[in-house]
Each structure stands twice: as C-alpha cells, then as structure tokens.
Amino acid sequence: MMELTRKGEYAIRGILYLASQPLGKVSLISEIAEAAEVPQTFLAKIFQSFAKMGIVNSYRGTGGGFTLARHPGKITLREVVEAVEGPIIPNRCLIEGGGCDRRGNLPCCVHEVWKDVQAGVVRVLDGVTIEQLAQKG
Amino acid sequence: MMELTRKGEYAIRGILYLASQPLGKVSLISEIAEAAEVPQTFLAKIFQSFAKMGIVNSYRGTGGGFTLARHPGKITLREVVEAVEGPIIPNRCLIEGGGCDRRGNLPCCVHEVWKDVQAGVVRVLDGVTIEQLAQKG
DNA sequence: GTATAAAAGACAAAAACGGTCCTGAAGGTA
C-alpha cells in the first residue's frame, strides 16, 4: 500500500539532477536521463508534466533543454510527486467533489482518519525542498 | 498516489460490521457481505487473510462463521489494512532487505523522507482501533 | 533550409486490480 510508482521515483531523480546543476544551466533530457539512470523517453514524458505544472521551463531547438522554473528552495517534494502522480489521496472519499458511494454520500467515521493520513503525508512532503535534498547529495 | 484499494476499503467495512455485533457472536460471510455492501466472494478472500493474520477466528460447518479474534479495542486500523494490502511501504527502498538499486544499495537522501512518511502513516493508523470506529458509527 | 530538441499522441507488453467459480475440507445433524 501507498507505494510510489517508478514514475514518481524517476521524477524525483530527474529534478534532483537539475537542482544539482548550476542555476540557470540548460540540461538536455538525454543528459538528465543518463545521470538519473532513467529511460530517456519515459523521462521525457515526466518532464512534460513538470513543464505543464510550471516546475521547469523547456526550450526547443538547438541549445534547448530544461531548467528549473523556480529556485530549488521553492520547489517542494510534494509538488514534484503530485506533478506526475496526481494529488495525494489515501481514499476515494477524499477526491474533490467525489464523496462516498455509501450512505447517500455521507462520509463515514473512517473518513476522518484518511484525512489525517493525507494531512500527515502532505506535511512531510511539503516540508522538504529539492534544494535541501540536492545539498545533502 | 497512496490510494487504498477496494480490497482495503472492503476489509475495513467488513471488520467494522463484526465489531458492531455483540461480542462473540458468530457472523456468516454472507451476512457481513450484505451489511457491508461488498461482493461476497471477494469478502470471503479478505476474511481468509484476516484469519491468517489472527484478526478473526473462523469456524466451518453448520453454525460456523467469523468472530473477532480479539477485543475490538485491541485491533488497530493498521492491522486491518496491512492484513490485506501488505505493509505500508511508500517506496521500495523501505522494503525489508530490499534496498535501492542505485549507488550500490546505499540509500540516498530522499530515503529518510520516505521513512518519515511511513512513520507518519503508521502512527495515524495505529492510533485508531476498530472499537473507536464502530462506536462512532 | 536544415539540424536540433522538446511536444504530443499512438501503441504495446506486463503487472495489478477486482472480482468469479469450482473443488475440497471441516464440522454439524439426522
């Protein structure tokens, strides 16, 4: 239960490589993929998600590649994970507007527990920036 | 990410029905399935897992069925979830004896974050018993 | 115009999910 997918793991490795590079340096996806030991085409998809979420900037053509869109101290691990895996939802009754199928959409007593779990995970992941991680090596 | 499967959701509903019954009362799987609104054959598998984990007792033959193996105040939500979904493992480097494939099995800096996530989730789920949940309705 | 590099989308194998079904074993009961 609660397992990060490969995509999530690769996403972190990739963004961490970017964070370890000099600020503003443009990196090729091929370069990132090699350093992060991730299949290149797969990582390309991941970085597309990053770009859409405004975590990285992408540049096409000669001299193109990716840079961080913000200072690494302003990018949290939660953002990185959620960019590729979607929001952190321990149970479907926490989905925005979703609700529960039982009892006429009234949440049951367990609902609150899942909210606690969600809040706990979010707090941990929001408390870590990729700058912190990159510095620790 | 981190989503409980149907199996986990059904497991909780099923055990909560047992906890709502008079202590020691033997309940049929058909009865539990109907009350919990869960496919019966699927719930049967779930209760097999419970029995193996020592959460419930099962009795065969006429008059058989299931009872809680312990007082509901001694059964935590974590046990119930882990019985059917396996241990709470946010990332594969937390698997016992598993380790990471990179850097010669040395855990990286993100490893500690996943340990924090795991500890947080476990703390929440271990802090709730099915007795508490059943009482709140 | 041409080379470069990301964007976008189609495709696909493999695994996980969400069950169903059948046979068998254990335990009552007449």
Add this chain to the structure above:
DNA sequence: TACCTTCAGGACCGTTTTTGTCTTTTATAC
C-alpha cells in the same frame, strides 16, 4: 453413514494501470 452447511484454496478472467517505446509534429537556432 449420509448429507448439509460453511469456510479454504486455487484457477481463472476481464479491465485498468503501469512502464515504457515509437513516430510525427512543432518550435527554435544557425
């Protein structure tokens, strides 16, 4: 003993998700 009840265990199966690959298109630099 024969029969009925109830759970145990395993085979099976369709759908969805994961984990990618490949091809085509678009944007950019030179």
